[in-house]
Amino acid sequence: xxxYEVAVAAPVPKTLTYGQPPGLGPEETVGPGMRVxxxxxxxxVTGYVLxxxxxxxxxxxxxxxxxxxxxxxxxxxxxxxxxxxxxxIAEYYHxxxxxxxxxxxxxxxxxxxxxxxxxxxxxxxxxxxxxxxFSGAGFEWIQALLAxxxxxxxxxxxxxxxxxxxxxxxxxQESGWISIEDELGRKHFQDKKQSFxxxxxxxxxxxxxxxxxxxxxxxxxxxxHPELKKSERKTLSLIRELRLQAGGVSIPxxxxxxxxxxxxxxxxxxxxxxxxxxxxxxxxxxxFGEAPHxxxxxxxxxxxxxxxxxxxxxxxxIPSFQPFLLHGVTGCGKTEVYLQAAEQVLAGERSxxxxxxxxxxxxxxxxxxxxxxxxMLAVLHSGLSAGERHDQWQRIISGQAGIVIGARxxxxxxxxxxxxxxxxxxxxxxYKQEDGLRYNGRDLAILxxxxxxxxxxLGTATPSVTTYxxxxxxxxxxxxxxxxxxxxxxxxxxxxDLGVGRSSRPDLLFSDQLISALWENMEKRQxxxxxxxxxxxxxxxxxxxxxxxxxxxxxxxxxxxxxxxxKLVCHYCGFSLPTRLVCPACSSxxxxxxxxxxxxxxxxxxxxxxxxxxxxxDSDTATSRNQYLKTLRAVHQHEVDILVGTQMIAKGLHFPxxxxxxxxWADSGLGIPDFRASERTFQLLAQVxxxxxxxxxxxRVIIQTYQPHHYSVQCARMHDYSAxxxxxxxxxxxxxxxxxxxxxxxxxxxxxxxxxxECAEKVGGFLRRTIARQGMTEVEILGxxxxxxxxxxxxxxxxxxxxxxxxxxxxxxxxxxxxxNKEMCPxxxxxxxxxxxxxxx
DNA sequence: AGCACGCCGACT
DNA sequence: GTCGGCGTGCTC
Numbered sequence: 020x021x022x023y024e025v026a027v028a029a030p031v032p033k034t035l036t037y038g039q040p041p042g043l044g045p046e047e048t049v050g051p052g053m054r055v056x057x058x059x060x061x062x063x064v065t066g067y068v069l070x071x072x073x074x075x076x077x078x079x080x081x082x083x084x085x086x087x088x089x090x091x092x093x094x095x096x097x098x099x100x101x102x103x104x105x106x107x108i109a110e111y112y113h114x115x116x117x118x119x120x121x122x123x124x125x126x127x128x129x130x131x132x133x134x135x136x137x138x139x140x141x142x143x144x145x146x147x148x149x150x151x152x153f154s155g156a157g158f159e160w161i162q163a164l165l166a167x168x169x170x171x172x173x174x175x176x177x178x179x180x181x182x183x184x185x186x187x188x189x190x191x192q193e194s195g196w197i198s199i200e201d202e203l204g205r206k207h208f209q210d211k212k213q214s215f216x217x218x219x220x221x222x223x224x225x226x227x228x229x230x231x232x233x234x235x236x237x238x239x240x241x242x243x244h245p246e247l248k249k250s251e252r253k254t255l256s257l258i259r260e261l262r263l264q265a266g267g268v269s270i271p272x273x274x275x276x277x278x279x280x281x282x283x284x285x286x287x288x289x290x291x292x293x294x295x296x297x298x299x300x301x302x303x304x305x306x307f308g309e310a311p312h313x314x315x316x317x318x319x320x321x322x323x324x325x326x327x328x329x330x331x332x333x334x335x336x337i338p339s340f341q342p343f344l345l346h347g348v349t350g351c352g353k354t355e356v357y358l359q360a361a362e363q364v365l366a367g368e369r370s371x372x373x374x375x376x377x378x379x380x381x382x383x384x385x386x387x388x389x390x391x392x393x394x395m396l397a398v399l400h401s402g403l404s405a406g407e408r409h410d411q412w413q414r415i416i417s418g419q420a421g422i423v424i425g426a427r428x429x430x431x432x433x434x435x436x437x438x439x440x441x442x443x444x445x446x447x448x449x450y451k452q453e454d455g456l457r458y459n460g461r462d463l464a465i466l467x468x469x470x471x472x473x474x475x476x477l478g479t480a481t482p483s484v485t486t487y488x489x490x491x492x493x494x495x496x497x498x499x500x501x502x503x504x505x506x507x508x509x510x511x512x513x514x515x516d517l518g519v520g521r522s523s524r525p526d527l528l529f530s531d532q533l534i535s536a537l538w539e540n541m542e543k544r545q546x547x548x549x550x551x552x553x554x555x556x557x558x559x560x561x562x563x564x565x566x567x568x569x570x571x572x573x574x575x576x577x578x579x580x581x582x583x584x585x586k587l588v589c590h591y592c593g594f595s596l597p598t599r600l601v602c603p604a605c606s607s608x609x610x611x612x613x614x615x616x617x618x619x620x621x622x623x624x625x626x627x628x629x630x631x632x633x634x635x636x637d638s639d640t641a642t643s644r645n646q647y648l649k650t651l652r653a654v655h656q657h658e659v660d661i662l663v664g665t666q667m668i669a670k671g672l673h674f675p676x677x678x679x680x681x682x683x684w685a686d687s688g689l690g691i692p693d694f695r696a697s698e699r700t701f702q703l704l705a706q707v708x709x710x711x712x713x714x715x716x717x718x719r720v721i722i723q724t725y726q727p728h729h730y731s732v733q734c735a736r737m738h739d740y741s742a743x744x745x746x747x748x749x750x751x752x753x754x755x756x757x758x759x760x761x762x763x764x765x766x767x768x769x770x771x772x773x774x775x776x777e778c779a780e781k782v783g784g785f786l787r788r789t790i791a792r793q794g795m796t797e798v799e800i801l802g803x804x805x806x807x808x809x810x811x812x813x814x815x816x817x818x819x820x821x822x823x824x825x826x827x828x829x830x831x832x833x834x835x836x837x838x839x840n841k842e843m844c845p846x847x848x849x850x851x852x853x854x855x856x857x858x859x860x
Numbered sequence: 861a862g863c864a865c866g867c868c869g870a871c872t
Numbered sequence: 873g874t875c876g877g878c879g880t881g882c883t884c
Contacts, residue, residue, distance in 0.1 A: 035884040060883045082884050
């Protein structure tokens, strides 16, 4: 009997063995990558076939092998060469393999059984009478049942556990009032089809190849088909015209009916007469929505671009594993290097994968690749609907799309033979997934390149300290592009100390220098950009009498004032309060907004320069891709004088018209408890300053800060990455932080604050004893301590940091912990392991 | 995750 | 006494 190794989409630590599905002959095999339905306990869940199962499976003393119940798709959903990649990830991030695969696949492919309860005909008449006899939890449930007539598992799973409900359901089932069935929660993605209209063969012969002249075409119609109605003649003329425009191909039926609403019936008749042919063809939903901006190929490469491509070339022609860091200043023309490297690889019949940080629904890089590669390109990002995502996946797995661009999850794209992987803006924290499988897209890109034996190109103007260190030790090759294209100079940066008598307008957040620079720019009719680190109007509300800060009821964080919505909003859970409130601590009415946010800056700018056209871009205004693109377009067409925005505008956007960039409060991020705070601040400042002067006029930057002498600020002012790196490297080495050590963050959370603490301390004790016993002197245990944001969504969070030189010993500790987990973390305390944490919050 | 089993306090 | 809540362990 054939058996298979199957990873189930459930938190089961091991893979399981299942037998041959019914309906398949003994010689037939279920291939790796197939998605199957299997029974797990008393449920049915999705499983992923990895290969043949254990030889001894099903022997006495072991377990009973259940058969695979069903194949869920006709074809595999991932190529089998990704299986070792998945296994490696499961081990490294301490995450169940089935869940890893579920994360890797496009959403909506996970099927499972759920109990569905239906009212029968009988029940519909008898139950309302019975209803009055019940009260309590069961009562609400009955009400819902009567209202909806159907209840699904999510509602019933919790209720069915309650014995009175259970008994009730049993009775009702016996009486024939309800039926309880297992139903599969299947989601089907219909392939999107469209009808295309062409001339039928016979008719095409009649009109001949040359139907380009209308009179001749109409003459043929008169002669051969005098019976045609007027609407039919008109329809044929239209098809002729459209075919001519499109170059002789079939025309989408929808296009014909759009142009001539009477064509619908006419087409039917014409098809019946054998004059036109209508074909259904599969089409892919267009993920771009409207056509993106077209970027032409440059006539000539810069000397730097040539040099970098020459260094890359040997690795592209005969691919082998090698990481590269492409360190190029903002505006140096990295994109063209990516494009030409990709072209080279595609010419060699291998595919290309490009990762971009998920920047606000769109990326200009995507438009560049689309301009160059058109239909060969597949995109995968969070802006796609489930159907679009599924389509893109199909295009990749079928080999139609040889080049894929997408956000971090695109690292799992089902390409069979990548010849190059590109990670743009490699330093971006957005590559780290912060829930579920906490992977880092950039790190996995490097791993995938290793498995695929191909080069991986990390590009950025501000390399992460870890990546740059790897070029120092020789693990990565360093490629540099220190100059902007067309000889543009880097902008002049001025640092303004917010601490000393900064302004003639102390009520505002603008220094005199920034105000006059904004005015000057207005007079020169040039655009300005103001960068703010926070969303909202003010970052928090404070009582002027007692100093109390208004916090969220469920998360221990201050609420943010959103003036346009007249609300105080929690940015963690969405909880909100009205803006008019008395101090919860002292009942004073003097509770006012403090700090700053993009909304407040926008308003102050309007006050300062009333005739300026001001636009704001943050995650509140860029709610949809369209909205975002609209604002971008307005900026490009110079319909905006001053653009106010958050992180979103700092990254990767190219605004040729902007000559002044103002950073309102540069050191706001230096206060957060994270060893990477300086790195983040430097990167942000360097990226923001890079937005200035990317057109014909030189740029100017004004950085307002309370810490003008901080090295993050000073190095950004000098555009000096290497000075920053040297300083930071020294600090990291002294404190033994990455890249001089590895970290694992063990996170504990529970609604019960005492239990989390107790559990965290128990685990801390256990780990300390273990390293003492095993003499693991190189491993350090920090904490446990409450997380910087202690309470989020009604859960208290603690954390414990493992720090060590060798990842192996850290992993061993994690395994030992997993074995002992249940004894130390009973009940409602959830423990999650964050390997290589990116944020400690 | 779900689902079952088994252990214990608080009610008819 | 058992009812109903919760903690523990398993799933091929």
